[in-house]
Amino acid sequence: DVKVTQSSRYLVKRTGEKVFLECVQDMDHENMFWYRQDPGLGLRLIYFSYDVKMKEKGDIPEGYSVSREKKERFSLILESASTNQTSMYLCASSTPSYGYTFGSGTRLTVV
Amino acid sequence: AQSVSQHNHHVILSEAASLELGCNYSYGGTVNLFWYVQYPGQHLQLLLKYFSGDPLVKGIKGFEAEFIKSKFSFNLRKPSVQWSDTAEYFCAVARQGAQKLVFGQGTRLTINP
Numbered sequence: 479d480v481k482v483t484q485s486s487r488y489l490v491k492r493t494g495e496k497v498f499l500e501c502v503q504d505m506d507h508e509n510m511f512w513y514r515q516d517p518g519l520g521l522r523l524i525y526f527s528y529d530v531k532m533k534e535k536g537d538i539p540e541g542y543s544v545s546r547e548k549k550e551r552f553s554l555i556l557e558s559a560s561t562n563q564t565s566m567y568l569c570a571s572s573t574p575s576y577g578y579t580f581g582s583g584t585r586l587t588v589v
Numbered sequence: 590a591q592s593v594s595q596h597n598h599h600v601i602l603s604e605a606a607s608l609e610l611g612c613n614y615s616y617g618g619t620v621n622l623f624w625y626v627q628y629p630g631q632h633l634q635l636l637l638k639y640f641s642g643d644p645l646v647k648g649i650k651g652f653e654a655e656f657i658k659s660k661f662s663f664n665l666r667k668p669s670v671q672w673s674d675t676a677e678y679f680c681a682v683a684r685q686g687a688q689k690l691v692f693g694q695g696t697r698l699t700i701n702p
Contacts, residue, residue, distance in 0.1 A: 509688045518598065520679060521692040528688070536689075568633065572688055577623070580633040 481505070482581035484569050490587045497556040499584050501569030508573065510552035512536075512544065515566040515583070524567075527552055559588045591616040593682050595693035602670055603701050610665040610696050612680030619685040622663040624654055625692075628676045636678075639663065640685075650674070675700045 485500040503510065509528055513521040513536075523536030525544040533544050541563060545553045552571075556563055569581040592615045602608060614620065624636040637648025644656040654665045663680060680693040 511690075513692075518694060520593075520595075520694040521681075523689065523691075526689060570633075574686075574688065577635060577638060578690060580625075582632040 482569055482571050482579050484567075484581040484584050486584050487582065488585050488587075490589060491556075491559050493560060493588055495556075495559045495588075497559050497586065497588075499554040499556075499567055499569075499586070501552045501554070501581055502550050503552075503571035503579070504550065505571070505573075505579075506549065507571035507579075508549070509571060510546065511570045511572070511578075512542075512552065512554045513568045513570065514538070515568055521568065524554065556586075559586075561588050564588045591682060591684070591691045593680055593691050593693035595678075595680055595696050597696045598694065599697045599699070601699045601701065604672055605669050608665070608667040608670045608674075608698070610678055610680075610698070612663045612665065612693055614661050614663070614680075614682040614691075616661075616682060616684060621683045621685055622654075622656060623681040623683075623690065624648065624652070624663070624665050625679045625681060626676045627679070633679070636665070670698075670700050672700045672702045674698060 482503045511526040512524040515521050527533045527546045543555045567584045570578045572578045594613045596611045622639040625633045626636050627633050637646050639646045639656045647653045678696045681690045683690050
């Protein structure tokens with residue numbers, strides 16, 4: 479089975495901190511994605527990547543950046559965390575034939 | 590831009606009741622359609638997907654969905670729900686050939702024993 483692993487299940491950070499959320503997939507998928515999940519809003523796409531060193535903005539990229547130095551790893555960076563970035567963050571990887579596989583999520587609280 | 594609308598935010602049913610969750614999308618081209626489920630404390634799992642062919646798609650755990658192109662809809666159904674179906678359900682759409690999924694707002698389903 480494809481596995482998508484997010485490094486932290488829960489994180490608590492202070493306003494203004496730089497935050498790194500890490501995601502690793504083990505099936506050589508080209509595509510990787512970061513979503514945030516908020517009640518009543520569903521999942522909203524932050525950034526995605528079709529290849530190493532390649533990134534594209536999703537629907538809500540403001541306040542975030544990403545890094546993909548290796549095919550299996552896709553990092554989400556909050557340059558200066560703010561309270562409105564408190565959310566559940568979901569990483570996913572995909573191929574056209576396999577579809578999406580999601581990680582377990584990181585619940586980030588910014589205080 | 591594509592959008593996906595799930596009209597029911599919270600549905601409460603008793604066990605053995607029949608279920609239908611609505612999903613409508615706005616994109617006019619050829620699309621791939623998905624339903625995902627998120628059980629409490631767990632990650633998103635694929636319930637079923639439609640790429641082409643028979644518009645009635647069967648998924649895991651007795652769920653099915655029907656793609657009605659003329660109505661831009663992909664409603665999820667189950668003839669008899671169980672307490673273990675309590676979860677949040679998400680409809681998602683991707684343009685055919687694209688990998689970017691657009692999700693609906695989600696429907697929280699509560700099944701009372």
